[in-house]
Each structure stands twice: as structure tokens, then as C-alpha cells.
Amino acid sequence: MSLRLHTLVHACAAVLATGCLGATLWNGVADRGIALGFGVLVAVGELTRHNGPHVRQAAPLAAAGALAYALLGEAGGRPTHHDAAQIVTVVLTGSLLGSVPHVGRGPGPARDHLTRRTLTVGFVAVCFQPLYSRGTFDDWGGSAHALLLLALLSLSTLCDAVLAAALAHSRTGWPFPPVLRDELRALPSIGAAVVATGAVMALGVAVVGLWALPLLSVPLLLAQLSYRRYAAVRATYRQTITSLARATEIAGCTPAGHARRVAELSQSVGRDLGLTEPDLTVLEYAALMHDIGQLSLVDPVPVGATAALPVPEQRRIALLGGAVVRQTGVDPRVAGIVERQADPHREQPLAARIVRVVNAYDEKSRAGGPGGPLTALEELRLGAGEYAPEVVESLARVLSREIRERDGLTRPGAG
Numbered sequence: 149m150s151l152r153l154h155t156l157v158h159a160c161a162a163v164l165a166t167g168c169l170g171a172t173l174w175n176g177v178a179d180r181g182i183a184l185g186f187g188v189l190v191a192v193g194e195l196t197r198h199n200g201p202h203v204r205q206a207a208p209l210a211a212a213g214a215l216a217y218a219l220l221g222e223a224g225g226r227p228t229h230h231d232a233a234q235i236v237t238v239v240l241t242g243s244l245l246g247s248v249p250h251v252g253r254g255p256g257p258a259r260d261h262l263t264r265r266t267l268t269v270g271f272v273a274v275c276f277q278p279l280y281s282r283g284t285f286d287d288w289g290g291s292a293h294a295l296l297l298l299a300l301l302s303l304s305t306l307c308d309a310v311l312a313a314a315l316a317h318s319r320t321g322w323p324f325p326p327v328l329r330d331e332l333r334a335l336p337s338i339g340a341a342v343v344a345t346g347a348v349m350a351l352g353v354a355v356v357g358l359w360a361l362p363l364l365s366v367p368l369l370l371a372q373l374s375y376r377r378y379a380a381v382r383a384t385y386r387q388t389i390t391s392l393a394r395a396t397e398i399a400g401c402t403p404a405g406h407a408r409r410v411a412e413l414s415q416s417v418g419r420d421l422g423l424t425e426p427d428l429t430v431l432e433y434a435a436l437m438h439d440i441g442q443l444s445l446v447d448p449v450p451v452g453a454t455a456a457l458p459v460p461e462q463r464r465i466a467l468l469g470g471a472v473v474r475q476t477g478v479d480p481r482v483a484g485i486v487e488r489q490a491d492p493h494r495e496q497p498l499a500a501r502i503v504r505v506v507n508a509y510d511e512k513s514r515a516g517g518p519g520g521p522l523t524a525l526e527e528l529r530l531g532a533g534e535y536a537p538e539v540v541e542s543l544a545r546v547l548s549r550e551i552r553e554r555d556g557l558t559r560p561g562a563g
């Protein structure tokens with residue numbers, strides 16, 4: 149098996165961390181009080197991390213503290229003497245110590261998270277510390293120095309976004325451009341707060357010393373708390389939609405798990421076709437509720453298999469479903485996708501094409517027995533006039549990828 153990109157990046161981060169640790173042990177720790185203060189800040193930031201789906205910066209306080217330490221040239225008006233190797237060592241040590249409770253409660257921070265932290269902090273430290281030690285920035289006072297810090301932090305944040313997208317692309321096989329767009333779209337929110345806090349921390353500690361750290365940490369902690377509340381509301385909203393989608397299963401209109409399977413597979417196909425995160429969310433909701441129109445039928449469709457019905461009947465069910473969805477207050481785009489499931493695929497939006505193909509695949513594969521998946525995929529390919537060919541081929545790629553991953557996990561000695 150060829151060396152994957154994420155394995156190579158992890159190896160580079162491990163080599164960098166090992167080299168920095170060795171250099172720090174050999175040379176000793178300079179300015180131990182400052183190192184301890186920033187190490188504790190990073191550890192506290194990791195302790196308050198928020199893990200969950202769609203979270204792009206799980207520990208913003210730790211990230212801001214790590215970047216501030218990398219850009220620290222003075223503390224309390226006195227020059228500091230730490231180098232880039234010590235910065236990486238202190239930040240990584242604080243990150244690992246703060247991650248211990250999370251590991252004890254379950255899955256801790258992913259290796260990608262620690263890899264990105266190590267490489268990003270190392271990049272900023274190498275860009276700033278050698279030049280600062282040589283006096284290159286001695287004439288950069290006041291606003292010029294602040295702009296320099298903001299520029300370096302913004303560049304590091306962009307590099308981190310590219311690195312995160314590359315790691316996700318390598319690990320999952322998702323197309324790189326939409327993944328990068330999602331990462332860049334998240335920067336103006338929590339990314340901007342991290343950049344601003346990191347710059348202010350570096351400037352504040354340079355003037356008043358370590359006392360600035362707890363004071364400047366409060367705004368970012370409050371922002372993180374607000375983001376957690378928003379994430380909780382979003383999770384509750386999704387659970388409500390999932391419960392509503394299960395109404396067709398409880399009523400006996402569709403088989404158990406059908407809506408969930410269609411939603412999960414539709415999201416995978418959507419990622420393969422380059423949909424961004426907001427579009428994937430709309431696609432997920434539409435896939436969960438695509439059969440909701442069957443609740444309005446007097447005579448239920450046998451086993452909920454709408455793909456085998458005449459087109460006029462499919463269109464009637466789709467319109468009924470869209471009308472129900474509009475009454476729930478969900479995003480109007482979701483209702484539009486549900487309503488257009490039975491339209492000719494050339495006239496459908498991409499999300500409707502995806503839901504239609506995946507729904508038909510789940511129904512056909514379920515009815516085909518052990519060989520159902522292959523038979524269903526072949527029937528979809530033969531039905532080029534009814535189903536979008538590019539979506540069918542994307543579905544084939546997703547299924548092939550899932551089979552390879554499953555075989556890799558079950559192969560003796562794998563993992």
C-alpha cells in the first residue's frame with residue numbers, strides 16, 4: 149500500500165516534536181516561569197475543549213495560547229530567551245497533559261489535531277523567533293509590531309486550514325476543493341477570535357507579564373461557551389428532524405432504518421461530488437424526510453418502495469412530502485428537494501438527484517437479497533434515463549471505498 153499523505157504528515161510532526169524535545173533537554177529550559185505559565189494555559193485550553201461533529205477548532209484557548217507563546221519576544225518589558233524548539237516542546241507537553249482527562253472519558257484529541265498544532269506552532273516560531281533574536285524587528289514598534297503579529301497569525305491560520313483539508317482529503321478520499329472551502333469558511337468566526345486573542349496575549353504579556361494571560365483568556369472562554377450552546381441547539385434541531393423522519397417507520401410506511409441509511413449514504417455521495425458543509429446539512433435533512441409524504445396516503449406503499457411506483461404517483465407523494473416539510477419550519481430548501489424527487493433528473497437540483505438515486509439503491513438492494521447491492525447498482529446504471537449517471541457513478545465510488553475500508557479493518561493484522 150502506498151504511503152498516504154496523512155501518514156507522511158504525522159511522521160513529519162513526530163520527527164519535529166522529537167527533535168525539539170531533544171534540543172530542549174540538551175539546552176535546558178529558558179525562562180522557566182514563562183514556559184510554565186504558557187504550558188498551563190495550553191493545558192487548560194485542552195481541558196475545556198469541545199469535541200463533536202463539525203467542530204473545526206475544538207480548543208481555541210489552547211491554540212491562541214500556543215501561538216502567543218510562539219510570538220513572544222518580551223515579558224514584562226524584559227527580553228525572553230526561549231527558542232523555537234522550546235516553544236514546540238512546551239506547547240506539545242501542555243496539549244498532551246490537558247488531553248489526559250479526555251482520553252480517560254473516551255476518545256481524546258485525534259492525531260490530526262496534535263499534528264496540526266505541532267506543525268503550525270513550529271512554523272510560526274521559526275518565522276518569528278530567529279529574526280527577533282537577531283534584532284530584525286527592533287524598529288518595528290507600536291502598530292507595526294501588532295500588524296506583524298497579526299500577519300504571521302493569519303498566515304499560520306491559513307496554513308492550518310490547508311493542512312486540515314489535506315489531512316481530511318487523504319484520510320477520507322473526499323474531494324480537496326470543497327473540504328478546503330469549508331475550512332476557509334470557518335476562519336472568520338472562531339479562527340478570527342483565535343488570531344486576535346493570540347496577538348493580544350503576546351502584546352499584553354510583553355507589557356505587563358504573565359498576569360495578562362488569565363485576563364485575556366476570559367473573552368475567548370465566553371465565546372467558546374456561546375459556541376457550545378449554539379452547537380447544542382443545532383444538535384437538538386437535528387434530533388427533532390430525525391424523530392420526525394422516523395414517523396414513517398413507526399407508522400409502518402417504510403422499513404426500519406431506511407431514512408437513516410439514505411441520509412448517511414447521501415452525505416457520502418454529496419461529499420464525493422464536492423458539496424460544501426452547509427449544502428451537506430440541507431441534503432441530510434432532505435434525505436431524512438424524503439418519505440414523509442407517505443404519511444398522507446390512504447393505502448400505504450408495499451414496504452415503502454416508492455422507486456417502483458409510476459412517475460405520477462411518485463410525484464404526488466413528493467409534493468405531499470414537501471407540503472408536510474414546509475409546515476415544520478425547516479429550511480425551505482429541504483422542502484424544495486423533497487418536492488422535486490420525481491422530476492426528470494436533468495431538471496432536478498443536485499441534492500434531489502442524490503436523494504433519488506440513493507433511495508432507489510437502498511430499496512433495490514434490500515429487495516435483492518445477498519447479491520442485492522451489486523444488482524441494484526447495475527439496475528441504476530441501466531436506468532440512465534431515470535437516474536443521473538454522474539450520481540450513480542459517484543455512488544459506485546463511495547460503495548467501493550467503503551468496501552476497501554471495511555476489508556482493511558477486518559484483514560488479519562490490520563489496525
